[in-house]
Structure formats: structure tokens, C-alpha cells
Amino acid sequence: MKPIATTRSTSGMPTGLLAIWWVVGSEIVIFGGLLGSYIMYRLSHDAWANQAANTNTALGTLNTFVLLTSSLFAVLAHRAAESGDGKKAARLLYYTIGGAVTFVCVKAFEWSTEIAHGYTITSNTFWSFYYTAAGIHALHVIAGAIIMAIVARDAAKNMELQRVELIGIYWHFVDIVWIFLFPLLYIAK
Amino acid sequence: MSEESHTNYVKIWALLVVLLAVSVLGPMLEIQIITLLTAFGIAFVKAYLVAKYFMHINMTPRFVPYLMVTCLVFMLLFVVGTAPDVYKSEGTNWKKTAEWQYMPPSPADHGGAAEHH
Numbered sequence: 001m002k003p004i005a006t007t008r009s010t011s012g013m014p015t016g017l018l019a020i021w022w023v024v025g026s027e028i029v030i031f032g033g034l035l036g037s038y039i040m041y042r043l044s045h046d047a048w049a050n051q052a053a054n055t056n057t058a059l060g061t062l063n064t065f066v067l068l069t070s071s072l073f074a075v076l077a078h079r080a081a082e083s084g085d086g087k088k089a090a091r092l093l094y095y096t097i098g099g100a101v102t103f104v105c106v107k108a109f110e111w112s113t114e115i116a117h118g119y120t121i122t123s124n125t126f127w128s129f130y131y132t133a134a135g136i137h138a139l140h141v142i143a144g145a146i147i148m149a150i151v152a153r154d155a156a157k158n159m160e161l162q163r164v165e166l167i168g169i170y171w172h173f174v175d176i177v178w179i180f181l182f183p184l185l186y187i188a189k
Numbered sequence: 190m191s192e193e194s195h196t197n198y199v200k201i202w203a204l205l206v207v208l209l210a211v212s213v214l215g216p217m218l219e220i221q222i223i224t225l226l227t228a229f230g231i232a233f234v235k236a237y238l239v240a241k242y243f244m245h246i247n248m249t250p251r252f253v254p255y256l257m258v259t260c261l262v263f264m265l266l267f268v269v270g271t272a273p274d275v276y277k278s279e280g281t282n283w284k285k286t287a288e289w290q291y292m293p294p295s296p297a298d299h300g301g302a303a304e305h306h
Contacts, residue, residue: 012250021253025260032264040268040275047292061213065206072202075243079198124292172243176236183228187216 020166024173027140031177034136038129038184051126053189054119059110060186063103064178070099071175074168077155081165086158093152093164096171100145107138130185137181140174201242208235 008015042048077092111131121131144167151167154160208231215227240246246254278285 011252013253017249021249021256025256028257028260029264029267032261033267036264036268037271040272044275045292051292057213061209064209068202068205068209071239071243072198075198126292169244172239175243176239179232179235179239183212183232187212187228188224189216 014162016162016166017169020169023170027173027177031136031180034129034133035180035184038133041125041129042184042188045125048126049189051124052185054114054117055130055186055189056110056113057186059106060182063106064182066099066102066106067175067178070096070103071172073099074171078165078168081155081161084158084161086155086161089161089164090152090156093148093155093167097145097148097152100141100148103141104138104145107134133181134185137174137177140177144171144174196242198242201238205235205238208238 011018042052073092073095077089077096080086080088080092119127121128148167148171151160151163155164212227212231212235215231216224218224246257273280
């Protein structure tokens with residue numbers, strides 16, 4: 001027997017779907033505040049442009065491509081789940097997790113290179129923002145990958161297929177956050 | 190799902206990748222307006238495509254987009270409310286010193302930074 005919250009739909013949509021949109025709404029304020037602060041300080045400090053020139057655009061571009069591709073796998077997993085094909089949905093979710101792992105590995109390489117060159121979180125305000133914003137985003141990627149693994153495990157047994165859509169919505173939001181972080185941290189130099 | 194099932198997600202992904210390429214190549218022209226349009230304008234287009242075609246926000250009950258917009262408005266209120274502290278050099282009982290604009294150089298600025306790229 002499923003818990004009441006799983007089947008209840010008092011708002012015109014399943015409770016789980018409503019919950020994930022609430023999560024996205026609260027994340028908008030968290031990341032929006034962070035990005036808004038970054039933009040304000042960037043525009044009022046000319047020196048930030050010089051610091052931003054030291055971020056690695058090629059690796060940022062690669063990671064953007066990886067996240068966009070992982071989002072494609074996530075939405076294809078949703079489609080497979082909707083058609084009742086749990087095994088295919090699980091396989092596509094594992095591809096999405098592969099994207100998350102690739103993203104984190106590229107990020108780890110990028111950060112270790114920057115730290116080796118002396119750009120650390122305490123170097124100055126620009127690098128504090130850089131590591132904080134990209135770090136919080138990376139934590140969301142890691143959390144998403146872990147949750148996705150749990151959802152995929154159940155989906156492979158054709159269980160709780162509605163969760164594939166929910167983790168997908170979260171994942172696409174993480175993608176959108178990066179879509180805005182990318183030009184701010186890597187392109188505007 | 191019927192409307193969703195007709196969406197060609199691979200085409201949307203391909204469009205997103207093309208937009209990514211434009212957002213990287215555009216700023217290389219080093220023209221400010223082109224940089225703003227290609228880097229930041231395209232970011233909004235990409236976010237719209239992901240929200241509409243991947244998140245299917247247009248298929249949710251109407252209160253969901255309203256909820257998202259409300260969160261954005263609150264975020265903008267935060268930015269507008271704090272912007273004067275960042276942009277103004279003085280206000281009631283406070284004045285910024287030259288130290289506020291000073292950004293200490295990172296250790297890499299003293300040598301070795303050029304090797305980064």
C-alpha cells in the first residue's frame with residue numbers, strides 16, 4: 001500500500017510533483033540571490049574582470065555540454081517511464097548519472113589546477129564568489145546523482161516510475177542554474 | 190503526456206548545443222553588445238527551452254509558473270534592496286573608503302598566472 005502523500009492530488013497535480021516545484025521555487029531564491037550578488041559586485045568592481053580572465057572557458061564549455069546532454073537523457077528517461085518501460089528509464093537515468101560524474105570530475109580537475117596556480121577561495125572576493133557559487137552548484141549535482149541512483153534502482157523494477165519525472169525536473173533546474181553561471185564565470189571577461 | 194510525446198527532444202538538445210556554441214564564439218568578437226546578447230541573451234533563451242520542453246512547465250497547473258515568477262520577483266526585490274549599498278559611495282551615516290574598491294591580488298598574480306592557459 002502506497003503512502004497517502006504519494007497518491008493524493010489536492011492541488012490538481014500529484015503531491016510529489018507539487019513538492020518538487022516547491023523545491024525549485026526555493027532554489028530560485030537561493031541561486032538567484034547568489035547570482036544577483038555576483039552581478040552587483042562584478043559591475044561595481046573593475047578588478048573582477050581581470051580575475052575572471054583566469055577561469056578556464058574550455059572546461060566550462062565542456063561542462064555545459066555535459067549538463068545539457070545529461071538533461072536530454074533525463075527527459076528521455078521521463079518519456080520511457082511514462083510509457084511504462086522502467087528498465088529503459090533506469091538505463092537513461094544511469095546515463096544521466098554518468099553526466100553528473102563527468103561534470104564533477106571536470107570540475108575537480110579545473111579547481112585543482114586553479115588552486116595549484118594560487119587561486120583559492122581566500123585569494124580575494126571574486127574567487128570567494130567563484131568557489132561558493134560553483135561549489136553549491138556542484139553539491140546539487142552530487143545530491144541529484146545520488147537521488148537519481150535510488151530512483152533508477154526502483155525504476156528498473158518498474159516501481160515508483162512517477163519519481164523519474166520528479167528527479168528530472170530537479171535535474172533540469174540544476175542545468176538552468178549552470179546555464180546562467182557559465183556566462184557569468186567563464187564568458188564575461 | 191500526449192503533447193510531450195510528440196516533442197523531438199534530440200532536436201531541442203541540438204538547438205541548445207548550437208546556442209552554446211554561439212554563446213562561446215560571440216564574445217570572441219570583443220564587441221560589448223554582441224557579448225551581452227550572445228552570452229547573456231542566449232542564456233535566457235536556453236533556460237526557456239529547458240523549462241518549456243524538458244521541465245514541461247507549460248503543462249503544469251497555472252499556479253506553478255506563477256509560483257516560479259513570484260520567487261523570481263522576491264529575488265529581484267533582494268537585489269534592488271541591496272543594490273544601493275553596493276553602488277552608492279555614501280549614504281546616511283556611512284561612507285565607503287578607498288579600501289572598499291581594493292581587491293587584494295591573488296598569489297598567482299605575482300607570477301605563474303600566465304601559465305594557466
